[in-house]
Amino acid sequence: xxEVTQIPAALSVPExxxxxxxxxxxxxxxxxxxxxxxxxGKGLTSLLLIQSSQRExxxxxxxxSLDKSxxxxxxxxxxxxxxxxxxxxxxxAAQGGSEKLVFGKGTKLTVNP
Amino acid sequence: xxxVSQTPKYLVTQMGNDKSIKCEQNLGHDTMYWYKQDSKKFxxxxxxxxxxxxxxxxxxxxxxxxxSPDKAHLNLHINSLELGDSAVYFCxxxxxxxxxxxxxxxxxxxxxVL
Numbered sequence: 001x002x003e004v005t006q007i008p009a010a011l012s013v014p015e016x017x018x019x020x021x022x023x024x025x026x027x028x029x030x031x032x033x034x035x036x037x038x039x040x041g042k043g044l045t046s047l048l049l050i051q052s053s054q055r056e057x058x059x060x061x062x063x064x065s066l067d068k069s070x071x072x073x074x075x076x077x078x079x080x081x082x083x084x085x086x087x088x089x090x091x092x093a094a095q096g097g098s099e100k101l102v103f104g105k106g107t108k109l110t111v112n113p
Numbered sequence: 114x115x116x117v118s119q120t121p122k123y124l125v126t127q128m129g130n131d132k133s134i135k136c137e138q139n140l141g142h143d144t145m146y147w148y149k150q151d152s153k154k155f156x157x158x159x160x161x162x163x164x165x166x167x168x169x170x171x172x173x174x175x176x177x178x179x180x181s182p183d184k185a186h187l188n189l190h191i192n193s194l195e196l197g198d199s200a201v202y203f204c205x206x207x208x209x210x211x212x213x214x215x216x217x218x219x220x221x222x223x224x225x226v227l
Contacts (some may be wrong), residue, residue, distance in 0.1 A: 032214060043117075043203060044218040046155075051213055089156065093214060099144060099207075100169055101216060103156040 002027040002094050006104035013080055014112050021075040021107045023090035028071045030092045034101065035064050035075050037086040044089065048075075080111045116140050117219035119204050124170040125225045126194060134189045134200060134222045135202030144168075145187035146216065156203070162187055163209070191224075199226045 003026045013019055024034075032051045036044040047058040048064040056065040061078040073090055077105070087108045091101035126132055138145060146169075147159040161169035162181040176192045191194045191198060204219040 034215060036218070044205075044221040046215055046217060049123050049213070052209075087154070092158075099146075099161050099163070099209065099214065102158075105153070105155055112196040 002030075002092060002102045004090060004092055004102050004104035006088075006090060007027050008107060008110040009105065010110075012112065015080060015082060017080050017111075018076070018078050019109070019111050021077070021088050021090075021109070023073040023075070023104055025071050025073075025102075027094060028068050029094055030066070030068055030071070031094055033064075033066050033073050033090060033092045035062075035073075036091065037088045037103040038089060038106070039086050047088075058065055077109075080109075082113050085087050085109055085111050117152075117204055117206055117217050119202075119219040119222050121222060122220065123223050123225075125227065127227055128194055128196060129184060130194050131190070131192045132194060132224070133191070134202055134204075134224070136187045136189070138185055138204075138206040138219075140206055140208070140217060142206040142208045143184055144185075144207050144214075145181065146207075146210055147187065147189050148203040148205060148218075150201040150203060150221070152200070160187075160189075161225070194224075194226045196226050199224055 008109040008112045035047040050066040066073045087106040089106045091103045144163045146161045150156045160179045165181045202223045205216045207216040
């Protein structure tokens with residue numbers, strides 16, 4: 001049974017800092033991995049999807065990597081801004097069940113001006 | 114130009130009532146989902162439909178019944194509501210293409226059972 005863990009649960013940084021959010025999963029048979037952000041009281045916004053054959057994806061100041069052998073993914077945020085404050089969730093899909101995303105509990109990020 | 118929409122946004126009801134939540138997507142996707150986010154913010158899948166056919170049914174009480182009238186809609190009906198059903202329910206959709214399965218979420222429906 002796939003379980004996803006995100007560390008840290010909460011992170012507070014000053015504006016401009018580069019930061020890394022971590023995600024680990026128990027079953028290395030991960031098929032693809034998706035990072036989301038969730039603002040308070042809102043839905044989830046898809047940030048990046050790393051497909052089975054890929055190791056990383058980049059979008060603007062965000063870079064996500066996936067290392068299946070170690071069961072880990074990281075989300076790197078460069079030059080953080082107060083608008084990046086949100087909860088970041090990672091979710092993995094197992095091969096053969098790629099429709100089903102298993103979520104971590106999220107990292108709540110606060111970027112202080 | 115909303116991609117995945119849900120109604121209502123908020124739903125407050127008494128224990129024992131029956132209620133429905135509606136979801137619509139205009140992305141042309143063939144797969145739709147219902148997820149539940151509990152009070153601890155943990156998100157867990159409930160159901161998934163592909164081309165109107167049920168493909169995922171997690172361990173969910175049979176008081177919950179999804180219905181997909183067409184590919185663009187997936188509704189969730191809940192009978193005999195209980196206090197523990199209070200949560201935020203998210204609808205999502207995706208287009209399955211091999212390993213590409215980026216899921217897009219709606220804004221959520223906050224259900225409060227009194």
